[in-house]
Amino acid sequence: MSAPAWVAVGASLVVVVWLGLALVGAVREIGTLRGRVDALEAAGAPTTQLETGLAVGAPAPAWTIATPGGGAASSSSFEGRRHLLVFADATCRACDDLVPAVIAAASRGTVPPLAVIGRGDAAATPGPWRAADVRVRIGSERGDEVSEAYGVDVSPSVFVIDEGGSVVARGGAVTLDDVLGLVREAEGVRIVAAGGA
Structure with missing residues (x-):
């Protein structure tokens, strides 16, 4: 060579x-x-502060989602009640653990009633996300209309809505403890509408 x-x-x-x-x-x-x-994740890192989205005190926009059974669920079913909105994505690993845990907590009454708003085809909603409880609504938004109305660009994201329809707490959540922290943060928060008492 x-x-x-x-x-x-x-x-x-x-x-x-x-x-x-x-x-x-x-x-x-x-x-x-x-x-x-x-x-x-194991240490239960604190909830993520949402950089964008509705501010605490803002009125929560109305929404309608398609349910896995082919029907619809809407924000009107929560009128006058404190409730949670959980924005989740079936491709999100954190959502796979969080959504079933928060559904079980709502069914037990540990957290307020809730709606899980997913993306994509409602019929493709993961089995563990489906609930047969009157305190829980599960479905998928059409396009990104609900996410855009709430300014959500991260999953999972949680909003606590008060009886008057205002956002009283919000944040990213990875665990049920994160959600419970947001619920505690919202306790006692009362939004008074302009001109109200």
């Missing part, structure tokens, strides 16, 4: 070793990041 061929082989070997080391470093970094995320 000639000298230029040995140089080419040597250079190729150096490049392959360098790429291998870079790949090992990248895999380690991904593992470190995954470990940090898992630790935050």
